[in-house]
Amino acid sequence: MTFQIHALSPEPFETLLAMDDAELSERRACWRTADCEPGYPCRVSLEDAEAGERLLLANFEHLGEETPYRASHAVFVRAGARQARPEPGSIPDVIGRRLISVRGFDADWMMVAADVVEGANLDATIGTMLADPDIAELHLHIAKPGCYLARATRA
Template sequence: MFQIQPLPASEFSHLYGLSDAELAAKNIQVHYSDGGFPCRVSLEDVAEGTRVFLMNFEHQSGESPYRSRHAIFVADGAEECHPEADTVPEVIACRLLSVRAFNRAHEIVDAEVIEGREVDDQIRTFFENPQVDYIHLHFARRGCFAAKVTRTAWS
């Protein structure tokens, strides 16, 4: 069994409500959603017209050659969504994905590029390997981090 993890709202709440100029000083771009901006906190496509932040985020902080950061979107005022175990949010299921399995040393054990509708099976396949500690999902076309996947306690 698996759990898709949102980024914690607490990492971004200090940005909520800041002016465009204050955000620009932090190298954060402000955009207004056309309905297709995937928020990494709410795990939803942000509603049209909603203010979103485009920022650089370190999604792979493990001390390994795979340490990484990339652009992500977060909606202004986003609240965390915690999907039920073994559930893939539509924001992930509807996109082409790069799925990367990591071990405890934060090294890639396996990886695939798949359609989002196939991710449930791919996650289960990767977690059959006892070396896999966690999985990162990326939106394959732009390479942006989407979410972390962990094993559930009863896996």
């Protein structure tokens, strides 16, 4: 099954990226500086920041539908990041080098499948899950901190 990985759009973060520290604090956001590589994955570019690079750390609602699984979590965004558009069937390195929690949701946004897999083996898990007609899309999270990373759909 061919799949498509989807990065976040930069649009929801544009206003935040122009704010000072006090304004960001009021919106549950702040600046962080990458102190290692890899370690700070931008959810827009789907690339790890370089050591010394400054990133926005903000709360982002990645599942906003009215469901028991409604969810938000912290995400990193690089200033000036362009939205990644991976080729169908490809896994960006930022995902492939991490332990990934894969969560399958149906059309009513109920979780109907889940697994944890090394990113290097993720394509097989995505293919198996998306072969299930009850699964509408997958959410990919970095397993250890639990942070939302991207989503996957049928291509």
